[in-house]
Amino acid sequence: MPLALLALAIGAFGIGTTEFVIMGLLPEVAADFHVSIPTAGLLVTGYGLGVVLGAPLMTALGTRVSRKRMLMLLMVLFIAGNVLSAAAPAFEVMLAGRVVASFAHGAFFGIGSVVAADLVAPEKKAGAIAMMFTGLTVANVVGVPLGTFIGQSAGWRTTFFLVAGLGVLGLLGVAKLVPEQPKPEGVRLRHEFAAFRNVQVLLAMAMTILGFGGVFAAITYITPMMTDVAGYSAGSVTWLLVLFGLGMVGGNLIGGKLADRALMPLLYVSLAALALVLALFTFTAHDKVTAAVTLTLIGALGFATVPPLQKRVLDQASGAPTLASAVNIGAFNLGNSLASWLGGIVIAAGLGFTAPNWVGAVLAASALVLAVLSSALERRDTGRRSRVVAGATSEATAIPVRQA
Numbered sequence: 001m002p003l004a005l006l007a008l009a010i011g012a013f014g015i016g017t018t019e020f021v022i023m024g025l026l027p028e029v030a031a032d033f034h035v036s037i038p039t040a041g042l043l044v045t046g047y048g049l050g051v052v053l054g055a056p057l058m059t060a061l062g063t064r065v066s067r068k069r070m071l072m073l074l075m076v077l078f079i080a081g082n083v084l085s086a087a088a089p090a091f092e093v094m095l096a097g098r099v100v101a102s103f104a105h106g107a108f109f110g111i112g113s114v115v116a117a118d119l120v121a122p123e124k125k126a127g128a129i130a131m132m133f134t135g136l137t138v139a140n141v142v143g144v145p146l147g148t149f150i151g152q153s154a155g156w157r158t159t160f161f162l163v164a165g166l167g168v169l170g171l172l173g174v175a176k177l178v179p180e181q182p183k184p185e186g187v188r189l190r191h192e193f194a195a196f197r198n199v200q201v202l203l204a205m206a207m208t209i210l211g212f213g214g215v216f217a218a219i220t221y222i223t224p225m226m227t228d229v230a231g232y233s234a235g236s237v238t239w240l241l242v243l244f245g246l247g248m249v250g251g252n253l254i255g256g257k258l259a260d261r262a263l264m265p266l267l268y269v270s271l272a273a274l275a276l277v278l279a280l281f282t283f284t285a286h287d288k289v290t291a292a293v294t295l296t297l298i299g300a301l302g303f304a305t306v307p308p309l310q311k312r313v314l315d316q317a318s319g320a321p322t323l324a325s326a327v328n329i330g331a332f333n334l335g336n337s338l339a340s341w342l343g344g345i346v347i348a349a350g351l352g353f354t355a356p357n358w359v360g361a362v363l364a365a366s367a368l369v370l371a372v373l374s375s376a377l378e379r380r381d382t383g384r385r386s387r388v389v390a391g392a393t394s395e396a397t398a399i400p401v402r403q404a
Contacts, residue, residue, distance in 0.1 A: 002119045005128060007173030008112045009135035011075055014166030015105050016139030017147055018082055019047060021163070022098070024148030024238070025156045032156070033091040040091075043098050048333045050099040055106025055330035059323045062107065067115050068178050071108060075171035078104040079164050086160035106333070109133075110326025113310050115178065123260055125314070130256020130307040137252045137303060140245030145238050193323065200316040201324055203374040205331045208309050211271055211367035213335030214278055215302035217360035219244065220340040222295070225353045230291040243292055247299025255304035263308045267371045270308075274301040275364035281357040305367075306332075339363060 022029070022043050030040035058077075062070035081101025088094035109132075116132045117125040143166075151159035196202065218225075226232045226240055251270075258266045277297050284290035310328060317324035342363075343356030 002177075004119055004178045005116055005131045007170065007177040008071075008116055008132040009138075010166070010173050011071070011078075011108060011112070011170030012132055012135030013139045013143060014135075014163055014170050015078065015108060016136035017143030017166065018078075018101055018160070018163045019105065020140060020144045021147035021151070021159060022047070024144065025151040025159065028151060028156045029094070033094070035091050043095060045337070046095050047098045047102040047105075048337050050102030051105045051333040052330040052337075054103030055110060055326040056323060058103055058107035059110055059326040062111065063323075066180060067111050068174065068180050070111055071115070071174045071178065072171060074104040074108045074111075075167055075174060077101070078108070079167035079171065082160050082164035082167060086157045086164065106329040107326045109136075109329040110323070113314065113325045114321050117311070117314055119179075126259035126263070126307045126311040127256045129310050129314075130252050130259075133252050133256075133303075133306055133310075134249065137245060137248040140248055141242055144245070145242055148238065196324065196327075198316055199377065200374060201313060203370055203377075204309055204312040204316060205324075205328050207267070207271075207305075207312075207367045207370045207374070208328055208331040209335035209338065210363045210370065211274070211305045211309065211335070212302055212332050213339035214274060214360035214362075214364035214367070215298055215339075216336040217339035217343045217356045217363060218278060218281060218298060220336075221343055221347065221353055221356050225285055225356075226291065229285045229353055230288050232288060232291075240292060240295060243296045244299040247296040247301075248303040251300035251302065251304035252306060254300075256307040258304075259308035259311055263312060264371065264375050266308050267305060267312075268368065270301050270304040271364055271368040271371060274298070274305070275361045275368060277301060278357050278361040278364060281360075282354045285354050285357070335363075 026040045026043070029043065030036060033040070058074065062073075065073075078101050081097050081099070081104070084097030084100060085094050086097075088097055112132050113129050116128040120128045147159045147163065150162065222240070222244075223234070223237050226237055227234055232240065255266065255270065277294060281291075281294045281298065284294040310325065313324050313328045314321045339356075339360065342359045346355035346359055347353060349355075
């Protein structure tokens with residue numbers, strides 16, 4: 001794999017850390033700004049909505065510059081957002097910093113996926129995308145626990161200054177290692193939007209929303225589930241999330257490897273297994289050992305869907321993939337927000353802390369249905385094209401040749 005993928009992975013590591021580390025530092029931030037925990041939770045919600053809105057906006061703005069230059073500009077935006085968050089004198093300023101940083105998220109992963117895929121041979125594209133996303137998964141194993149520990153020990157502002165430092169490393173890596181790729185000729189914003197007329201692109205994005213949303217339905221409420229149901233202490237949750245992160249790393253790498261060989265079969269297996277494991281989590285959450293094992297499997301199966309879904313979008317929007325790729329990253333965050341909201345509804349209804357697992361199972365199963373539908377439509381369209389070509393060939397051979 002090219003060294004340029006390392007630079008992309010470093011940027012992904014910083015982005016993944018800043019996205020999730022705030023969840024472990026909400027009490028400290030709330031106390032510092034004298035706001036309630038629910039109010040501090042807007043730092044999570046604001047970031048997620050910023051990704052959804054920023055992905056298409058920043059990608060659209062980037063159609064006029066080279067992909068390498070846009071990646072560098074996005075890293076600058078990421079650095080600025082985290083410095084603003086770290087130095088914020090008031091809660092509203094920190095919220096603004098979080099939104100600024102989030103605007104780099106979707107476009108970086110979207111454009112980075114296109115760049116990563118272009119760096120390798122066609123049969124290695126999914127593996128290259130997975131390599132970049134490894135930075136995001138490793139962030140959940142190393143960056144988030146370490147950032148939480150530093151924030152609780154030395155102050156949450158220190159964590160965000162360090163995350164800004166990761167952004168500087170990512171910026172330098174992109175500048176030094178990512179090759180200068182000329183801006184694609186003839187690509188205009190209207191061409192990028194044309195990809196959304198492709199039903200297969202829309203189906204892939206819907207699978208992204210529902211499939212990974214199933215993971216977040218459970219993970220959002222993992223703390224009360226593990227403490228109140230499984231019987232873990234509050235201090236053990238950090239290490240349980242490390243197990244979840246390790247599962248994400250393994251699932252991402254395996255998914256990237258297998259997606260280059262059999263993309264749709266991989267989606268069938270991973271989505272079906274994810275739906276089953278999420279449903280079982282309702283029962284395994286009552287035991288410490290089985291809860292930990294199931295949590296790791298959810299991370300692995302959930303992220304095994306990421307490389308194939310991202311590659312599916314790139315393949316189906318091959319004429320103008322940049323905007324579609326970035327919007328698909330926003331779809332992940334939209335699914336996270338939707339699943340978290342639905343999980344909160346079932347808990348508020350008195351169904352217990354394990355009820356979101358059923359929500360996740362239904363979402364993953366729905367994504368599986370869409371995957372089957374997508375393949376069926378693709379086979380139908382392929383069959384139609386084959387018949388048209390065969391008919392044209394038959395007509396051509398049936399025309400008599402005039403003798404001279």
